[in-house]
Amino acid sequence: MPKPNIAVLGYALFVTINATSLWGGVFPFFPMEFHTPEVTILFFLSQALAYCATFFLTMLVAYRRPEFVHKTLVLIAMALAIAGAISLIAAMYLKWLTIPLVVCGGVCLGMGCGGFAMAWQRYFSAMASTSGIFYLLAGTMLGSPVFFALYLVPSAVTVYLSPVILIPVCGLCAILATRTIDFSLPQFADVPARNPKVYALAVRDYWKSAVGIGAIGFASGAVRAVALADPAAGDATNIFSMIGSLAAAGILLMVWRRRSFQFDLLSALKVLFPASLTCLVLLPLLAGKLSFIAGLLYLAFSVVSLIMLLQCAQASRDRGINPAFIFGFCGGIVYLMQDAGFVFGFWADSFLDGAFVQLAVVALMGGYVLAMAFALQYMGGTVVLSRRGVPDSVEFVSHEAEEPHEVPSISERHAPESSLRQVDEKPEADATLPDARVSAPRGPGRRSKAQERDRSERLRDRVSKDCLLLQEQFKLSNRETEVAELIMRGNSVSSIAETLVISENTVRTHTKHIYTKLGIHKRQEMLDLVQEVVEYARGQQREA
Template identity: 30%
Template sequence: MDQKNSLTLDRRTLGYAVNLLLLFQTSQGFTAVAQTQLGDTGFRTLYQWPLTIALVGTLLLLGMQGLLAPRAPSARSAVAATTFILLGVSCVTVETFANLAPDLLVRLAAVAFGIGLALSFTLWQNILFAEGIERARPKIILGTAVASITDIILIQMGTTLVPLLAMTVLTAANGWGLAACLPDEADSGRSNVPTAPKLSASGLFLSIWRYVLCVGVIGFASRTSQTLAVEVAGASMNIYLAVAMLASSVAMVILWLRKKPFSLQNAFTVLSALVTAGFVSLLFIPHSVIPFIAAFAFFAFSIVSMLMVIATIEIAASREANPTFVFGTFAGIAYLLTDAGPLLTNALENQLGLSPIVVVSVSVIYLVAFAGVALNMAKGTSSKREAAETAEDVPVDLSSSFIRPVVVQQDLIPLCCQQLRKRYQLTVRETEILELLARGRDLARMADVLFVSQNTIRSHTRNLYKKLNVHSKQEALDLLEQTKEAIVTEIAR
């Protein structure tokens, strides 16, 4: 295995793990300090919603900044992120031990955490982008595994003093990691992070909306199921979630080591079916099983979250776009859909007068079905658009033996690909890639049309060349041209 692409605990992997731990602790273990004093209702109102608004709002603002005024990440941003997170820790510490203005301090802590975490996450995304996707992918997977194991240990160590001390240490470690991994001010001009706005907002939306839908729907299912599970499992639900996150990272490590091609769409197809089955069963099973279903939903969300980080790096690289613009917009919208889950289900519950389990189950099943239909329709529309780009709108009389070969030759690419498919036993996906190659589509365009990752396209292309017994794109096109000439000759007869 190439050393640069192996699973190694270097400072970037550990730094990314610390960043994830900060996110987990502010939303799970660390917040138990405030939750025990405010109660569930006050905690959601005073802490969770301000945290969500600050996190999502800052991510979207960073995305717009990456579009309108892009610049390379700097140490000043790392200082700002560390300062905001430390402010949040200070507010919770004062509220816990002095009990001064608890409502104000908890709200202030939530806003400070949201801003600081958004800044930190975006900076780490830039650092991983600079590494390149082949180096970044194992760091993301292994970093998630390290963060989940550490999270389990921290949850077991207490709910008052230990989380406060842990958050202080983690914040300092995260700040040190950012300072160590970000380029110096003198080197920022030589950074390979794009700073020119080469991708518009509409172009980015067309590239990511399907991916955002995948992450948002699974996140919606995870967040809404957690609201039900907490009522059953209480504070121990954090253990369920930490173990589920560890399981997701182990699954990703196995897939990565086996070199199995996987994408956000593939993950959504499999996981959405399993999540839907789990929520259907909610209507019939005992309430004691709800935490396990919530844990599986979080397992699914952890997987698509890792793929989200990977996908944003791939999109930014293929489009030569600023990674802050791509990640801030992608993550902001996805987390907005995720955190809207409890708010929407609570509104439906109050309006319809149904039990929470019925509302959550029906909402998740409906959204998963809607997402599946939308993704399939989008894929079909992309295929039709590809065909339309090479079609002529002028009606042609095919009765003439002189012009028939010329007209047919314009539409011969699909026919040639089908003949080669039968002759060389190509798969459907390999045939689609061959046709796209013949139409001059690049790697990024093929990934968008077929809704898979660029690595998946590369894997299918290698298999295609092997079956055709060619060694390059040009040799494959030459073979296609030979097939076309043979068909035209046959028609002319």
């Protein structure tokens, strides 16, 4: 696996800033007299709406003017986050301006945190799959101990850490990380407005999963609203969210070290939906434990949010989709639903009489949204991400090709288009690529039932069977396997792009990655390699 770099520290600081700023969680570090219901509700609402609006706004700008997002995102996010933190500090001293400053601080922090989230997601999407997933998970894990370390610092000091240290250092790390991004990659080079079919298909494929995550966000937001009267609620939501992120990231990393696997959102929802529904059922019965239940729901929300980050990054790499667009679309839906849950919970708490009635109504509505969102995942009988039946899953492929060979160099990427017009011609690849011919056993390992089912569904004929064998031997991703199969069938770049509904530049990039992993330079060599792999596999079977 890759070694940690400055991006891990930067993202860990962002996770800490997000936890101590989002959902009113900043107030545990402010004086108790600052925790009035009016201040807390206004801050939460202004920040949550600004955070959600930032996702949709960035998505729209990236669709028309992606170069503007590339150049200014980090600087704008850092300036807004610092301004928001300073506004909150000023609100403690300027009593006559407390409400305007709190609202201003909420809006600035919401937009700043949303901008930082976009910037880091863009960085992870620009990397090779192995590195991007590793840095994201490692940064998430490191963020938890950094957050808990804040409780060791006196509260009077902690309030000033965010604008003075945390946000500037996070911004500096983001700037340094951004400088390593190659903006000539397909997901950055293309203007989304020029490929509307690609983005329309992405919206159609991902809106269901976004609604599924948003349903848990709705439930957590509603319970958070009715728990605002308890100052301990901010602590509980923060602590449980960080525990959930730490556990999810740690488990994924540990399993990944042992073997390759696929982790899909639907499998997570099968566990987290019943758990969230159980919390809602217990809500009216455990009125004195609102903070605990709110914390558990935020734990579930933090887990599915992490899956959303991984899923959006993979979609950007596989489809050549601008990461700001796909993450803005999914994140906007998710946080809009969480905001709707908060508004509903606030309404129930303000206008319904009796604690039991309030909690019962919140539990009933939260359960209804969860049930409808879960049923939505099965509309049409299956959950797929492409017309070719690739599951909606995040791929954790271990032992991929070495990092320097996974991503083509600048000179390769700017090779004359004619040299890549037909995928059976030789791409401008490095002559020193390692020879990947079969020289030793590389068994496929154990496959899960879901993987076996997916394998059987994708078997069409001998060509598709041979491509799956290549995938197992050389650790190709699902998308790379799709492209390899179409190459073997003699399709051109334009034909593959039309079939998979992706841009031609994305096809060329996938082709280079495939050839690099296989250690070949043209289609005929792929056909020869397939024959070698098949003969080798048959020889192993005869010996067994």
